Amino acid sequence: MCKYYCVHFSMLVVATSGAGFVLGSGSAIDFAGLCWTCTGTMMVAASANSLNQVFEKHNDALMKRTMRRPLPSGRLSIPHAAIWASSVGIAGTTLLAYKANILTAGLAASNLALYAFVYTPLKQIHPVNTWVGAIVGGIPPLLGWAAASGQISLNAWILPAALYFWQLPHFMALAYLCRSDYAAGGFRMLSFTDASGRRTALVALRNSLYLLPLGFLAYDWGVTSGWFCLESGLLTLSMVAMAFSFYRDRTAKGARRMFHGSLLYLPVFMSGLLIHRLTEDEQVQKEPNSSKLFGFLSSENLRLDRENDDEIIKTRKESPIRNHTRPPVAYASVAPFPFLPAPVYADCDL
Numbered sequence: 082m083c084k085y086y087c088v089h090f091s092m093l094v095v096a097t098s099g100a101g102f103v104l105g106s107g108s109a110i111d112f113a114g115l116c117w118t119c120t121g122t123m124m125v126a127a128s129a130n131s132l133n134q135v136f137e138k139h140n141d142a143l144m145k146r147t148m149r150r151p152l153p154s155g156r157l158s159i160p161h162a163a164i165w166a167s168s169v170g171i172a173g174t175t176l177l178a179y180k181a182n183i184l185t186a187g188l189a190a191s192n193l194a195l196y197a198f199v200y201t202p203l204k205q206i207h208p209v210n211t212w213v214g215a216i217v218g219g220i221p222p223l224l225g226w227a228a229a230s231g232q233i234s235l236n237a238w239i240l241p242a243a244l245y246f247w248q249l250p251h252f253m254a255l256a257y258l259c260r261s262d263y264a265a266g267g268f269r270m271l272s273f274t275d276a277s278g279r280r281t282a283l284v285a286l287r288n289s290l291y292l293l294p295l296g297f298l299a300y301d302w303g304v305t306s307g308w309f310c311l312e313s314g315l316l317t318l319s320m321v322a323m324a325f326s327f328y329r330d331r332t333a334k335g336a337r338r339m340f341h342g343s344l345l346y347l348p349v350f351m352s353g354l355l356i357h358r359l360t361e362d363e364q365v366q367k368e369p370n371s372s373k374l375f376g377f378l379s380s381e382n383l384r385l386d387r388e389n390d391d392e393i394i395k396t397r398k399e400s401p402i403r404n405h406t407r408p409p410v411a412y413a414s415v416a417p418f419p420f421l422p423a424p425v426y427a428d429c430d431l
């Protein structure tokens with residue numbers, strides 16, 4: 082009994098990139114910048130999705146979930162799709178480079194490459210593909226943050242981490258429900274070699290547990306107020322409970338509950354982050370005492386820290402470039418993963 086669900090991953094990718102932009106903004110959100118960033122992300126994501134479908138045309142034709150897509154159903158030719166993918170990818174990356182910055186464009190292009198040229202072939206080679214795919218899905222908020230602030234600091238990683246850990250239970254539930262379909266398409270998912278579903282459910286449970294500290298870290302690193310810590314803790318406990326129940330009840334019903342619960346989790350988590358986000362001024366007020374977890378608490382370090390904060394505030398005031406995050410912590414770099422949203426059409430027992 083297959084129902085057909087369309088999970089519009091592209092829209093999700095754009096939403097996460099937009100959320101990253103807002104979180105990486107200071108007190109005032111640059112709405113034009115937000116629109117350009119979302120448009121550029123959507124274009125690069127569309128390119129990545131199209132390339133994925135070009136490369137998987139024959140596999141998609143073998144799966145109930147995907148056989149009605151434009152390429153396997155013959156509504157679109159491969160050259161047509163490839164020309165579209167290249168043009169929209171180049172245009173989206175160029176748009177991000179001009180309207181945001183090179184860092185954002187580089188992240189987008191690298192994520193496209195990771196998705197289309199690493200993740201996509203890996204799906205037919207090894208179950209590790211799901212973890213690589215989770216990296217791809219985690220990058221879009223980083224794009225948004227980089228577009229808003231011109232940099233990637235430690236606290237930019239909260240939403241990407243949430244997306245990474247969230248995707249594992251989400252895709253494990255999907256892979257469990259669609260395991261015969263994936264096998265027919267020639268994809269090597271973990272659920273394929275895990276007849277009892279135990280390992281699949283354990284991965285879902287473990288990664289749901291990894292989501293637990295993120296609310297506290299968002300608070301501790303000055304991204305949100307303490308309310309988010311509380312709300313995200315409660316929300317994540319319900320995700321953990323669903324994953325645990327899937328582990329105990331490894332049936333289509335348990336997997337379906339996990340899948341639908343994960344669909345609800347992400348928008349609520351992101352809304353909480355946005356509602357409780359701290360503006361630049363609020364962050365500056367919090368910073369002298371910040372990071373109870375990672376701050377080095379000797380009085381000498383605190384004194385140096387305050388001096389550093391004063392210097393940062395002075396620099397921010399003088400600089401025309403918006404620099405919203407606390408610089409010392411680590412510029413986790415111009416890491417080469419871009420993101421793209423891929424529509425996931427679930428045609429299984431969801």
Ligand SMILES: CC(C)=CCC/C(C)=C/CC/C(C)=C/COP(=O)(O)OP(=O)(O)O
Nearest residue numbers: 125126192193214218419420421422423425
């Ligand atoms: C800016 C930019 C490049 C963003 C990319 C974001 C992106 C593509 C996220 C997709 C995440 C993912 C692993 C989806 C599943 O793809 P799948 O191939 O398993 O889906 P399918 O089986 O439905 O084809």
